[in-house]
Structures are given as structure tokens and as C-alpha cells.
Amino acid sequence: MRLSLLLMTLGGTVAQTSVVQTLSVGGATPDLPFVVTVFLALRRGPEAGCVAGFLAGLLQDVTGGGLVGVQALTKAVAGFALGLAGGRLRVGSPLVQVPGLVLLTVGEGLLRxxxxxxxxxxxxLSALMADVILPQALYNGILGAACLVAVGLAEAARARMTWR
Amino acid sequence: MRFRRYALLMSVVLVCLLLLTIQTRGGGMGRAADVVSILTTPVQALLTKAHRGALALWAGYREWKSAWSENLVLRAENERLRVGSLQVREAQTENARLRRLLALRERLPLSTLAGEVIGRESGGWARALTVNRGLGDGITTQTPVIVPDGLVGRVVRVRPGASVVQLVNDPASTVGAVVHRTRAAGLVEGEPGGAIRFKFMARDGVGIIPGDLIVTSGQGQVFPKGLPVGRVVRVEDKGSALFHFAVLAPVADFARVEEVLLLTGETPVDLVALFRKDG
Structure with missing residues (x-):
């Protein structure tokens, strides 16, 4: 479990620094480590979300060349908060997931x-919001929801296979 | 449990703040960052390579698919153009044939009726054409049928909307003919193999040579005088036999005849001069 968490976090971060540029739409790119953090937080709770966010953010800080600890902190807090909220809110529907991820990204951006x-x-803030945070928030919302739907479908298929 | 949770969060936050403080106070994070970089760089490179490979593969596939669909479109277009070209060529050929036929019709001093070939019989037992002129057009049996090159045959059966034309190379066909150059008389007969031959009396046929034009004699009141029938290919010497034969090449290409003229009138004029070599 810990290994999978580590691998997912590492994979998301490495993907962010290597392949995510090709996913750019109008200059906006998704924050894959953040999506991974959200996914883990929703699935495994606040601890996993916090650790994943911390690791992902730390790696991003290191590979990004900025202040080490900024993203580690904001992502860890976001992961933790979402992990807590995820247990209390119904977040299974894409109608919640998309705006939820958008708001979370905006929140994480503001925190950062x-x-x-x-x-x-x-x-x-205004320029940052218009050029970076909001486009990335929208992208994250769509991408994250798509990931969650895909995972949900895969799990449903696996469950059907198990029944047979 | 809840305490552990918040303790974790607090630890993380503290570590981050510590890191930030160290950096802003002038402490270096370079070594730690280098270590992380050493760990992540190979994975990044590998992933980038795999990604580029996948992109190249995808691009190749897209290119292939595009070329394939383009190829289909071009093939269809090519086929359409080829059909169009064939249609144009066919129309040109038909136009040329009809022009020749019309020119001949205007030259001939007798009434004619143009007909279109709508059927063929070339099994060997009988060689015939069916043309789209029949009783309603005033066609009668024995009506001569010609093309710009010469004689094709004669009508042997008339129906309401069509007539059956016995070809000159039908095994049952005989046409009274003469050698145009020497006026030696004989009969042009069809053979089961599809060839035609000129049967003549040995004593009359002296001097017939390959290339001689055989034309209708005009005797027998069926064919007008001077319709080209064929050219001598070779003369078969039968020794002391009464009749000799000359193998002929028909002037008309029976397999390709598509429009004909039916000679509905009569004329005593020798028509051979009206059949130019080029039709």
C-alpha cells in the first residue's frame, strides 16, 4: 500500500516534469501530482493525502527549481483537508468532482x-489567477474527473469479473 | 487516531516551514535537491523517451491512416476519371463511326436506313447480327447491309422491331462476286471457322493475286454492284480441279460492327468507287 502510494506520487511527479507539456491546451497544463494527491486523499483518507501531497510537492519543488517546501506544504495541506472532507461529503459523482477539483486547485493556488x-x-494575484491558477484548475477538474470515472469503471468491471 | 492524523499534518507543515526557513536564511538545499534530482532524472529521461516513442508511433499511425484514406479517395477518383475518360473515348469513337456512316450514306445513290446492332450470333453454326430495324421500317428479307468498309451481309429474317442479318462469313452465306481488277466472277462463301473464301472457276481465275479486292457482282438482284467484300490473302491452287479458292480477309470487321446501313433502294451503278479506302 505504501509502495503503491509512493509509486503513484513519484509517477505523477515525473510525468509532470516530462510529458505534461504535450498535454498543454492554450498554454494551460494540468497539475498531475495534485490530481494524484486528490485521488489518494479521496481513496485512502487524510494521512495518505497528506503524505502524497507532501512527497509530490517536495519533488515538484526540487525539480522545479523554486523554493523547496512551498508546494510540499500546500499540497500536503490540500491532500489532508480533502481526505478529511472526502469522508464526510459525497464526492462520487463527476458533477461534484469537476467543480470540487477546480475549487481545490484554486484553493491550493491561493494558499501557495x-x-x-x-x-x-x-x-x-490577478495575473496569476487569470493565467495560471484558473486554467490549471479547469484542466485539473476535467482530467481528475476523467481519471476517477475511468478508475470507477475499471473497478466495476473487476467486480463483475469477480462475481462470475 | 485523530491525534496521529493531525500530528502527521503538523509534522509535514513544520518540515516544510523548516525547509523554507533554511533556504531564506541562506542555508543551501542544493545537496538534497541534487540527490533527489539524481534519483528522478533517469526516470524522467526514460519516461520522456517512452513518451516520444509513443508519440512517434501515434504520428506514424496517423500518417499511415491519413495516407491510406487519401489513397482510397484517390483510387476512387482515379476510377471515376478513368470511367469518364473511357466514356469520352467511347463517345469519340462512336462519333467517328457515325460520321463515316453518314458520309457514306450521303455518297450512295440509293435510299438507305441506318441501324444499330443490338445482338450478335457468332457460335459457328450461324453468324448473324440483329439490328434495330424491322417490319415497321419497311425492311424486307434480302436487304443488303453494309458499313463504310463494305458488305456485312443480308437480312434473312424480319421482325416487328428488328431484323436478323446473315453475315458474309456465315457458313450458309453465298454472295455473287467478282475480282475488281480482273472482273473474274465467282462466289464468296462463309466457312464454319469464320473465314470467307472466293470460289472461282480455274480457267477464269488465272491472274488473281493476293491483295485483289473482291466486290459484289450485282447479279442475282440481291446486292448492288461494287460493294467491297474482302481482299485476297492467298490463292489455293487445287491443281486440275474445276474450282479454285482464294482465302479472303473481310473488309468489314464483323466483331466490331455497331452501326450499319440497310440498303432499301436499288441502283444499277457500280458502287465500288464510293467506298474509299479510308471509309
């Missing part, structure tokens, strides 16, 4: 921006 303000990050 707030944290970076402590370190005198130069960019303004």
Missing part, C-alpha cells in the same frame, strides 16, 4: 500564493 507572499513573490 499566500505562502510565497511571505517570501516576496513578485507576481500579482
Amino acid at each position: 500564493f499566500g505562502l510565497l507572499q511571505l517570501f516576496h513573490y513578485p507576481a500579482g
